[in-house]
Amino acid sequence: MKQPPGYEDPTHPDHVCHLQRSLYGLKQAPRAWFKRLHDFLILAGFKSSKTDVSLFHYTADTSRVYLLIYVDDIIMMGNDETLINTLLQRLATAFKIRDLGKPGFFLGIETIAVNGGLILSQRRYMTDLLNRAGMLDCKPLTTPAAVTVSVSSDASPYENPTQYRRIVGALQYLTITRPDLSYSVNRLCQFMHAPSDDHWSLAKRVLRYIKGTFNFGLRIAPSTSTTIQAFSDSDWAGCPIDRKSTSGYAVFLGTNLISWLSRKQRTVTRSSTEAEYKALADVSAEVTWVVSLLRELGLHSSHPATLWCDNLGATYLCANPVFHARTKHVEIDYHFVRDKVASGDFVVNFVSTKDQLADIFTKPLTGPRFTQLRDKLNVVAHQPCA
Missing domain, CATH: 3.30.310 (TATA-Binding Protein)
Structure with missing residues (x-):
């Protein structure tokens, strides 16, 4: 550090200014x-x-x-x-x-009052995103990911990786109010280091889906219930590149969706039961945090949180204290979820696959199935903004 030009002190040339107050732009x-x-x-x-x-x-x-x-x-x-x-x-x-x-526009999120509740919308952000990608006039699609399209391992590198990273990075912020985009955006984020032409095609499909759902947002409505229900799911060995599974969960407070996640698991699992159990461990950690926050605010009910899983093996593991050879390596996750169930904080129940709401966070789905789950996640259309 040096004294500013024109303000040097000839008697103390080695002295510098002492900061009395913090200023914008400084690290502290x-x-x-x-x-x-x-x-x-x-x-x-x-x-x-x-x-x-x-x-x-x-x-x-x-x-x-x-x-x-x-x-x-x-x-x-x-x-x-x-x-x-x-x-x-x-x-x-x-x-x-x-x-x-009253909050109308906060951090790029617009709050629209409807029927005694709110819809959180990022319509302006979506318009700006499509404009940056040069796809403002593109044709809309009904789903953000195709069921049959797979990424080729020998596809040529995308000529503008910086544009890919900017667009996909911007899509991450959009998932704040659009949980239906979580799986597709999570998959795109896995190729930030070296995107190919196929990856850019996947990103453009997401943008075309956004074009057709401009007026969609997350609905928050009054609820008489304060119980917590969480759905967890996993797509076992779903990634064709490294055979890792994708976990997904959705946490509801009453009828409102308050937390969700789509993420590739860190390790390769040896069975569908193990993959589902790791997904249960992830949602258990999230529900524990939510319960802690609600208790601190005096809003938590005395009812235990209910976790829904569509794998009978993982459901039985939560209540059965007996290990067997196939589950020795998941002991840490086992103890975490098992202790929560044993203490009465959680109740783990089985749910059929057709009623599994977290299915939308783990794999591409057909149009009717995707629309059905999107509606159940409270992602709904609202009146176009003026």
Whole structure:
């Protein structure tokens, strides 16, 4: 570091400026900003969530207020409008804030009020994405992945890998409100290092599906139930390249989908039971985190979470304490899920494959089957924006 040109001190040429306040663009700026905001909120009576560090909650009698932070964007909600306004005024005494009223557009996600609930939509983001890919006028498709098309191992490298990485990277953010894209985007992300022409064709198919579902978003509706139900599934040895399985799960709070995942497993499994059991272990970890958050906020019911699996072998393993030779190598996952079942936190039940909602996260599906599961995940159409 050197003294700025024109401001050198001839008596102390080796001295540099001492930073008194954090500035935008510096590495420590986000941390310093969050610490200042955190300290103020704690003094104002908020409690910091131990499960999610960006979440704060305030309780006064029956009134509850929740405050969620993303860098310098803040969203506040609660069941007492007077208390919310009071807290906003206190926040304005220490920070220069602008109250935008009810959330309409937050971090690229639009909230549309319908029938007493909300639809979370990223229509503008989808339009921008198609425009960047030069596919704004492409023909739409009904599914994001074809059942019969496979990727060739000897396909020629794609001539513009940077464009592929930009488009697929942008698609990842779209899965925040579009769980129906999770499997296809996860598969595209596996070829970021060396995309081929076939991979770009798969990406264009996803974009054509987006073109036909502009007005789709994730519906959040009032629910009288606060019980947790989770569906987990696995496509055993589904990847033709390394024969690893793909896990998928969907977690519902009442009737609302709150968490989902599509991810390739880290190791090769030796049976479908093992693959399904690893998927159960993944969803168990997620449900444990969700339950911890709900308990912290005082919103958790006393009912155990219900996990649904379409593999009888994996379902039996959760309740049967006897190991056999084929399951010695999954002992860690076994103990984790088994302990949760034994303690009464989870109940693992069998569900038929046709009723398995997580099927959409593990493999390409035909049009009717894909549409059926998409509807059950609360991904619905809404009125076009003006």
